[in-house]
Amino acid sequence: MRQMSWFNVTSLTLGFVFLYLPMVILIIFSFNESKLVTVWAGFSTKWYGELINNRAFLDAAWVTLKVAFISSTLATVLGTMAAIVMVRAGRFRGRTLFSGMIYAPMVMPEVITGLSLLLLFISLGMDRGVFTIVLAHTTFSMCYVSVVVSSRLVSFDQSLEEAALDLGCTPVEAFRLVTLPIIAPAVISGWLLAFTLSLDDLVIASFTSGPSATTLPMKIWSSVRLGVSPEINALSTIMILVVTIGVVTASLINKRNVVRQRRDEAAAAKSA
Amino acid sequence: MRRLLIAIPYVWLLALFIVPFLIVFKISLSDTAIAIPPYTPTLDISAGLGAIREFFAALDWENYIWLTEDDLYWKAYLSSLKIALISTFLTLLVGYPIAYGMARAPEEWRAMLFIMVILPFWTSFLIRVYAWMGILSQEGYLNQFLLSIGVISEPLVILNTNIAVYIGIVYTYLPFMILPIYAALEKLDISLLEAAEDLGCSRFSAFWLITVPLSKQGIIAGSFLVFIPTIGEFVIPSLLGGSRTLMIGKVLWEEFFSNRDWPVASAVAVVLLLILIIPIVLFQRNEQKQREAGR
Numbered sequence: 001m002r003q004m005s006w007f008n009v010t011s012l013t014l015g016f017v018f019l020y021l022p023m024v025i026l027i028i029f030s031f032n033e034s035k036l037v038t039v040w041a042g043f044s045t046k047w048y049g050e051l052i053n054n055r056a057f058l059d060a061a062w063v064t065l066k067v068a069f070i071s072s073t074l075a076t077v078l079g080t081m082a083a084i085v086m087v088r089a090g091r092f093r094g095r096t097l098f099s100g101m102i103y104a105p106m107v108m109p110e111v112i113t114g115l116s117l118l119l120l121f122i123s124l125g126m127d128r129g130v131f132t133i134v135l136a137h138t139t140f141s142m143c144y145v146s147v148v149v150s151s152r153l154v155s156f157d158q159s160l161e162e163a164a165l166d167l168g169c170t171p172v173e174a175f176r177l178v179t180l181p182i183i184a185p186a187v188i189s190g191w192l193l194a195f196t197l198s199l200d201d202l203v204i205a206s207f208t209s210g211p212s213a214t215t216l217p218m219k220i221w222s223s224v225r226l227g228v229s230p231e232i233n234a235l236s237t238i239m240i241l242v243v244t245i246g247v248v249t250a251s252l253i254n255k256r257n258v259v260r261q262r263r264d265e266a267a268a269a270k271s272a
Numbered sequence: 273m274r275r276l277l278i279a280i281p282y283v284w285l286l287a288l289f290i291v292p293f294l295i296v297f298k299i300s301l302s303d304t305a306i307a308i309p310p311y312t313p314t315l316d317i318s319a320g321l322g323a324i325r326e327f328f329a330a331l332d333w334e335n336y337i338w339l340t341e342d343d344l345y346w347k348a349y350l351s352s353l354k355i356a357l358i359s360t361f362l363t364l365l366v367g368y369p370i371a372y373g374m375a376r377a378p379e380e381w382r383a384m385l386f387i388m389v390i391l392p393f394w395t396s397f398l399i400r401v402y403a404w405m406g407i408l409s410q411e412g413y414l415n416q417f418l419l420s421i422g423v424i425s426e427p428l429v430i431l432n433t434n435i436a437v438y439i440g441i442v443y444t445y446l447p448f449m450i451l452p453i454y455a456a457l458e459k460l461d462i463s464l465l466e467a468a469e470d471l472g473c474s475r476f477s478a479f480w481l482i483t484v485p486l487s488k489q490g491i492i493a494g495s496f497l498v499f500i501p502t503i504g505e506f507v508i509p510s511l512l513g514g515s516r517t518l519m520i521g522k523v524l525w526e527e528f529f530s531n532r533d534w535p536v537a538s539a540v541a542v543v544l545l546l547i548l549i550i551p552i553v554l555f556q557r558n559e560q561k562q563r564e565a566g567r
Contacts, residue, residue: 008376011369012385018366019392019446022403025413029406038411082281089278098278101285107552109504111521112541115528116292119538122309123295139288142281171273200396203506203525217398224398224511228406236399243395251387 023240030233037228047234057235060219064199067130067215071137072194078138079145079194080187086146087153102147105140113140114207121208128210136208137198144197145190152186185257192250196243293545300538301331311535335539344523345540349547351518355434355509356502359441363498364491366442367449371490372483374450375457386454393447401440401511408436408512432514440508445501449494456490457483489562496555504544520544 030048034041051057082102105113117136121128160182164174180187202217209215216235223232302311313330339345374385392400407413408431415427430436460483468478484491506521513519520540528537 005376007369008373012373012377015366015370015373016388018443019389022400022407022443023392023395025407026399026403037406038409038413038416078281078284081277082285085278085281089274092278094282098282098285101282101289103556104552105289107500107548107555109501109506109521109544109548111504111506111524112296112545115524115537115541116296117288119295119299119534120288120292135288139284142284146281196394200398202398207528217396220398220402224402224405228402228409232402233406236396236402239399240395244391247387247391247394 026233027237027240030230030237032230032233035230037230037233047230048238051231051234051238054231056214057216057219060214060216063130063213064216067133067137067205067213068195068198071134071198072141072191074134074138075142075145075194076187076191079142079190080149080183082142082146083150083153087150088158102143105143106147108140110201110203111207114204117204118207127212128208129212130209132208132210133205133213133215136204137194137201140204141194141197144193145187148190148193149183149186152183156182185254189250189254192246196246199239296538296541298331299535300335300542301333302535303330303332303334304533304535309534310532335535336543338536339539339543344518345520345543348518348520348523349543352503352505352520353547355437355441355517355519356499356505359438359445359502360495360499362438363442363445363449364495367446367494368453368491370446371450371453371457374454375460382458389447389450389454397444398507400444401508404436404440404443404512405431408439431512432517434513434517436512437509437517437519440512441498441502441505444508445498448497452493452497453487453490456487460486489558492558493555493562496551496558500548500551500555503548 029037029040031043031045032040033044033046082098086099086102114136117132117139118128121132121135126132160178161174164178165171169177200217201215202221205215206218206221209218220232220235223229299311302313304311313327370389374382374389377385405412409415410427410429410431412431414430415424418424419427430439464482464486465478468482469475473481504521505519506525509517509519509522510525513522524537524540524544527533527540
């Protein structure tokens with residue numbers, strides 16, 4: 001291995017400064033005493049206090065969490081099913097259309113997805129609110145789940161499943177006892193991905209929600225349009241913190257699983 | 273059992289992905305009306321066959337003709353393409369050295385660097401764009417900094433211009449560019465470069481003759497991953513761009529929410545989709561080729 005050249009060190013340093021500096025500034029200024037967001041006037045946590053007393057934000061946060069939880073769970077079930085169909089079902093009629101429908105929502109501009117779902121809900125005469133946002137979020141995030149899960153399904157040894165079937169398992173048992181534990185890390189990261197996609201979505205939620213339901217991004221959007229505010233900085237800081245803890249925990253769990261799996265495999269190889 | 277497994281996700285996607293598009297297409301052929309819903313004709317199947325025939329007779333291409341006549345729309349399409357093209361190029365320029373640095377970093381650092389590139393992708397898109405509003409505004413941190421070190425004497429106007437839009441796009445889409453290029457560069461065999469240098473190649477020409485061609489797949493994939501979603505982008509031009517920043521996602525949003533002209537908004541969506549099909553198909557074909565080459 002060669003020494004890292006000064007060029008590589010510089011480009012990495014500058015790159016990560018570019019990626020992280022805006023968020024660091026935002027976090028620092030969420031502790032600013034002054035209402036003027038660009039002038040530092042001393043340390044204070046008062047904006048966090050105001051945030052906790054702001055009912056509109058709390059309500060929106062509750063709606064967002066509810067939507068994210070239900071839609072990511074539904075999306076995980078549907079996306080895992082879709083992944084199994086893509087990898088294991090072999091040929092069936094309409095397979096091309098099916099794989100097209102899995103990939104297309106990921107590259108579709110959000111404005112189009114949002115508009116089309118809204119027009120569907122209206123023509124069905126559905127009341128718009130939490131339920132319609134859940135349907136919309138489930139639809140686009142199940143595609144991400146199925147891509148994550150199918151990459152795991154492709155890589156694992158199908159003969160394990162066949163062995164379980166030969167030893168008298170029913171297909172459902174084989175799935176529950178053999179396949180599911182193996183693909184579980186992918187299913188969990190699919191769920192996390194769906195959850196954050198839903199938490200984050202502004203455009204599709206704006207189209208598909210009604211007056212009864214406002215999500216946090218929609219609330220942030222309407223206040224951000226008026227300019228930068230210390231309250232939004234405080235809210236952003238909380239959200240950045242939650243995501244960071246989540247991602248770091250997930251990657252630690254994943255790492256531990258990989259280590260344990262390697263150890264088990266090594267033990268199995270020794271005893272054989 | 274197998275049938276049910278196929279049917280459930282299939283029907284879900286048909287009902288909530290394909291059918292909505294058919295409805296968008298249908299409404300794009302309708303006329304605007306002051307009613308609820310604000311377009312005409314509406315289909316009433318219970319009224320019998322005659323009503324259905326009348327319904328189809330009332331559909332026309334008027335909105336599409338309108339799109340070609342009013343120069344706002346084709347200017348917005350062209351300007352979206354231009355902004356997407358320029359910002360894809362800028363993202364490549366910023367992303368390639370980072371991906372290169374990551375691939376050349378000591379092996380035990382790479383997993384950490386990888387997570388550090390992914391992490392911003394998980395944080396809210398809206399917040400990442402919002403963070404730049406405070407930096408780029410007239411009294412923002414950038415202007416304060418530049419004024420204090422004496423580089424400029426007047427604050428720069430960056431927020432609400434296309435420059436701010438470019439910065440926003442490069443910033444938010446950077447991970448999409450870095451990751452595929454990093455994946456390609458990581459596989460690259462360093463002994464090839466050493467051989468080239470032994471044979472008298474300068475480092476610079478070895479880079480152009482070996483590294484760049486071998487990371488071509490990553491560059492192509494990353495560029496598509498930035499280019500495709502940028503065309504329909506709405507949040508970045510609305511928050512960082514000015515009134516003169518013309519992008520089709522913003523036009524669609526305003527057509528729908530401000531003008532309440534649903535048929536025109538639908539026609540805008542259909543045309544945008546037709547424009548996007550070309551890069552999407554090219555991208556899929558490229559991915560397919562790569563997968564086959566990988567086998």
